[in-house]
Amino acid sequence: MSTTEYERVPETASLADDPGLPERLRVLWENRPGLYGWIASVDHKSIGIRYLVTSFVFLLLGGLEALLMRIQLGQPGEHVLTPEQYNQLFSMHGITMIFLYALPVLSGFSNFLFPLVLGARDMAFPRLNAFSYWTYIAAGLFMYSSFLLGAAPDDGWFNYAPNSLKAFSPGPNMDFYALGMIFLGISTMVGAANFVVTVLRMRAPGMSINRLPILVWGTTAASAGILLSVPAVSLAFFMLWLDRNFGTHFFNASADGLPLLWQHLFWIFAHPWVYIIVLPAMGLVSDALPILCRRPLVGYTLVVLATVLTMVLGFGVWVHHMFATGLPLVASSFFSGASFIIAIPSAVATFAWIATIWTGRPVLTTAFLYFAGFIVMFVVGGVSGVVTAAVPADLQLTDTYFVVAHIHYVLIGINLFGVLGALYFWFPKFTGRMLGERLGRWNFWITFIGFNVAFLPMHLTGLMGMPRRVYTYPEDLGLGAVNLISSVGSFLLAIGLLLFLVNVALSLRKGARAPDNPWDAPTLEWATTSPPPPYNFALIPLIASRHPLWEDRLQEGSGRSVLDRGFTLDHGKEALATTVLDAEPDVILKMPADTVTPFVLTVMLSAAFTALLVQSWWMLALAGMLILACIVAWLWPKRHLLQIAAAGHG
Amino acid sequence: MAEAESLHVGPLPVGSPQAKSSGWFGMMTLIVTEASLFLYLLFSYFYFAIWDTHGFLPARRPTFELSAPDTVVLLLSSVLVWWGERGARAGRRRQLAFGLAGGLVLGGIFVGVQLVEWAEKPLHFDTSPYSALYFTITGLHLAHVVIGMMVLLALLVWSLLGMFDARRYAPVSIGAIYWHFVDAVWLAVFFTLYITPYLA
Numbered sequence: 022m023s024t025t026e027y028e029r030v031p032e033t034a035s036l037a038d039d040p041g042l043p044e045r046l047r048v049l050w051e052n053r054p055g056l057y058g059w060i061a062s063v064d065h066k067s068i069g070i071r072y073l074v075t076s077f078v079f080l081l082l083g084g085l086e087a088l089l090m091r092i093q094l095g096q097p098g099e100h101v102l103t104p105e106q107y108n109q110l111f112s113m114h115g116i117t118m119i120f121l122y123a124l125p126v127l128s129g130f131s132n133f134l135f136p137l138v139l140g141a142r143d144m145a146f147p148r149l150n151a152f153s154y155w156t157y158i159a160a161g162l163f164m165y166s167s168f169l170l171g172a173a174p175d176d177g178w179f180n181y182a183p184n185s186l187k188a189f190s191p192g193p194n195m196d197f198y199a200l201g202m203i204f205l206g207i208s209t210m211v212g213a214a215n216f217v218v219t220v221l222r223m224r225a226p227g228m229s230i231n232r233l234p235i236l237v238w239g240t241t242a243a244s245a246g247i248l249l250s251v252p253a254v255s256l257a258f259f260m261l262w263l264d265r266n267f268g269t270h271f272f273n274a275s276a277d278g279l280p281l282l283w284q285h286l287f288w289i290f291a292h293p294w295v296y297i298i299v300l301p302a303m304g305l306v307s308d309a310l311p312i313l314c315r316r317p318l319v320g321y322t323l324v325v326l327a328t329v330l331t332m333v334l335g336f337g338v339w340v341h342h343m344f345a346t347g348l349p350l351v352a353s354s355f356f357s358g359a360s361f362i363i364a365i366p367s368a369v370a371t372f373a374w375i376a377t378i379w380t381g382r383p384v385l386t387t388a389f390l391y392f393a394g395f396i397v398m399f400v401v402g403g404v405s406g407v408v409t410a411a412v413p414a415d416l417q418l419t420d421t422y423f424v425v426a427h428i429h430y431v432l433i434g435i436n437l438f439g440v441l442g443a444l445y446f447w448f449p450k451f452t453g454r455m456l457g458e459r460l461g462r463w464n465f466w467i468t469f470i471g472f473n474v475a476f477l478p479m480h481l482t483g484l485m486g487m488p489r490r491v492y493t494y495p496e497d498l499g500l501g502a503v504n505l506i507s508s509v510g511s512f513l514l515a516i517g518l519l520l521f522l523v524n525v526a527l528s529l530r531k532g533a534r535a536p537d538n539p540w541d542a543p544t545l546e547w548a549t550t551s552p553p554p555p556y557n558f559a560l561i562p563l564i565a566s567r568h569p570l571w572e573d574r575l576q577e578g579s580g581r582s583v584l585d586r587g588f589t590l591d592h593g594k595e596a597l598a599t600t601v602l603d604a605e606p607d608v609i610l611k612m613p614a615d616t617v618t619p620f621v622l623t624v625m626l627s628a629a630f631t632a633l634l635v636q637s638w639w640m641l642a643l644a645g646m647l648i649l650a651c652i653v654a655w656l657w658p659k660r661h662l663l664q665i666a667a668a669g670h671g
Numbered sequence: 672m673a674e675a676e677s678l679h680v681g682p683l684p685v686g687s688p689q690a691k692s693s694g695w696f697g698m699m700t701l702i703v704t705e706a707s708l709f710l711y712l713l714f715s716y717f718y719f720a721i722w723d724t725h726g727f728l729p730a731r732r733p734t735f736e737l738s739a740p741d742t743v744v745l746l747l748s749s750v751l752v753w754w755g756e757r758g759a760r761a762g763r764r765r766q767l768a769f770g771l772a773g774g775l776v777l778g779g780i781f782v783g784v785q786l787v788e789w790a791e792k793p794l795h796f797d798t799s800p801y802s803a804l805y806f807t808i809t810g811l812h813l814a815h816v817v818i819g820m821m822v823l824l825a826l827l828v829w830s831l832l833g834m835f836d837a838r839r840y841a842p843v844s845i846g847a848i849y850w851h852f853v854d855a856v857w858l859a860v861f862f863t864l865y866i867t868p869y870l871a
Binding site: 026027028029030031033145146149210213214217218221222248249250251252253255256260263267268269270271277278279281282285286289598605606607608609610611649653656658662663664665 | 684685687701705722723797800803804834835838839841
């Protein structure tokens with residue numbers, strides 16, 4: 022049996038055999054103390070929490086922008102905001118919510134939960150994980166710094182040409198948006214690559230792909246979608262930036278350019294994006310809801326297929342955003358049909374959830390209430406989506422408040438409500454404390470009522486003909502009452518969210534201590550402590566079913582998962598890679614130590630993007646060289662990671 | 672215990688063994704997303720070719736005098752890098768170094784010829800949508816070639832420092848597959864920009 026530096030048989034033990042193991046692993050995996058340790062951390066749990074907190078800050082900023090708009094629209098003919106301020110606010114509201122909140126918050130969950138539900142010690146690329154977080158916050162700050170110049174993007178989040186070209190938008194507003202989105206795209210793609218490779222490689226032995234939790238499927242499908250779709254929008258913004266600054270005419274119709282190309286490239290990205298920011302949330306609900314119904318999810322396989330199919334079909338519906346642009350009828354009909362068909366996999370998931378509740382014994386916690394609200398609002402948002410998929414109806418409804426109502430039912434319904442429910446559910450694992458249930462009820466009902474009061478009337482506002490993105494409306498249109506109701510509802514929603522933050526603050530200090538498995542749940546993250554130790558699992562688990570902690574009561578399959586005996590992998594910071602389909606042990610991975618390189622690289626990238634913004638080429642050259650130096654230092658093959666041969670060997 | 676039995680496995684490789692290393696999988700995701708980028712670039716080109724009613728193509732179509740030999744040069748560089756990687760697998764460090772250096776030189780020739788072709792074009796970047804697309808597509812590809820050359824250079828330095836042997840050369844495999852990808856993208860770009868104008 023060969024035991025060289027290059028290969029060895031991993032030792033198996035139980036904690037009874039080796040009681041010192043947890044302490045040895047803690048020393049190896051723990052973050053270093055102080056500011057340096059904070060910046061250098063590559064622990065997926067720290068990074069996940071940072072994603073969650075940062076995205077909630079952006080949620081509050083986007084929410085404040087929305088409230089200002091609702092004040093302006095509360096009465097006809099208001100003058101709280103100027104038209105230009107209003108344009109900047111609705112643009113930044115959309116950008117913030119869709120790009121800086123909706124995906125990052127789900128990345129927060131996935132970052133924290135992926136290695137835990139997969140029975141791994143970290144993500145596949147811990148340093149890239151830190152890098153993706155730092156570039157996310159840097160790109161967010163980059164776009165938000167436009168407010169300091171009073172020049173935030175003001176052409177809506179989908180930023181149609183030619184309105185976004187220099188002739189109509191001479192300020193730096195669009196350059197902030199264009200460069201900021203390319204910057205953010207780096208973060209998004211790096212994060213997605215990390216999730217994909219983690220799923221392919223980092224699963225505990227025995228966790229074949231039919232045993233993966235749905236949240237893993239949701240995030241993996243979304244990540245694959247990101248890898249394929251984000252380049253479209255990065256390219257579109259790059260071309261826009263060239264048009265604005267270097268005299269090209271990609272989108273300028275008066276010089277043979279094609280403005281519709283912008284819409285194609287944008288929506289080829291942005292429609293898949295809608296699924297990218299809901300599928301992981303649907304996955305969270307598909308895993309947590311059955312636990313609160315005390316049974317396995319109904320139709321696991323169908324829900325998995327529906328998840329993957331939704332992502333695939335999501336690439337074939339982008340033109341339904343462009344029905345009103347005068348495309349050939351054949352094209353509109355094709356994309357209309359595809360948009361109807363995509364309702365089917367969504368319905369599969371919905372019926373699976375309903376059947377799970379129906380045949381289960383629901384435990385009415387706050388998390389359950391949020392998940393139930395999620396389903397209700399998904400149905401409302403889904404049905405209004407089917408309405409707008411019909412070309413004749415869409416021609417009437419496009420660019421009215423009906424579409425605003427639809428997108429908010431989808432995004433708040435399926436993203437925010439899923440996220441809030443999931444926070445109530447996983448908060449004990451994140452923090453070691455339970456999130457207060459009594460305040461939770463208030464929190465749920467006020468957000469639920471506030472949301473519906475704000476957005477249900479908007480369907481009517483739209484049908485009455487009020488266009489979106491107009492800063493005010495005359496009194497004699499009779500739109501005052503519905504708008505006032507929406508404004509009142511939006512403040513109620515804000516109060517509900519504020520209550521949530523109060524609940525978090527109180528529970529962090531005084532909440533009940535959480536046991537390892539407070540919900541009596543079946544998946545691996547509940548097999549470790551709350552919060553988990555830095556190394557997640559002292560012994561690598563061996564998985565025999567989809568519900569490792571429920572095997573005795575479900576009598577599923579033949580074998581039993583083994584959690585009290587497993588590989589120790591303690592020759593340094595090590596993790597196990599398994600084969601792609603069957604999850605058989607494949608490689609003992611050497612995991613990187615804490616490092617500040619991702620942070621430094623992000624600072625350099627921020628300098629480079631700032632240089633592009635102000636077109637300072639010497640600054641760009643300098644930043645570029647430092648970026649190169651950083652990358653070389655990062656990738657320099659490391660002996661202790663066994664990326665290279667021993668010195669003088671062979 | 673029957674369950675504990677299944678934990679017994681043979682010796683497992685430790686660290687980054689070539690195509691089983693995490694970096695290899697990471698490079699695959701990079702290639703997928705970069706391939707998408709070029710797909711959208713070529714989509715934009717064809718979109719213009721179809722919808723621009725004012726005559727999208729310039730009067731003087733792109734010629735093969737420089738581009739055809741340049742394509743051969745780039746393909747040969749891939750062959751050399753592949754040969755070098757085979758050397759790494761067999762532990763032949765000189766073969767590895769020669770392969771990488773050869774790929775680097777041919778890559779440099781490709782870039783040089785491309786720049787000459789750019790200089791000889793009567794078009795400027797902002798002349799027309801065609802010229803903007805031509806320079807954007809070839810320019811982004813050229814940027815990828817330059818990055819690929821930096822990768823090859825780093826690998827060459829590391830191989831001369833004796834960092835790789837027959838059992839651990841993952842960076843070589845990962846860098847080489849990126850180089851092959853950049854060459855494959857050129858074939859798609861070449862077909863689109865140089866051959867399709869004659870097919871219409």
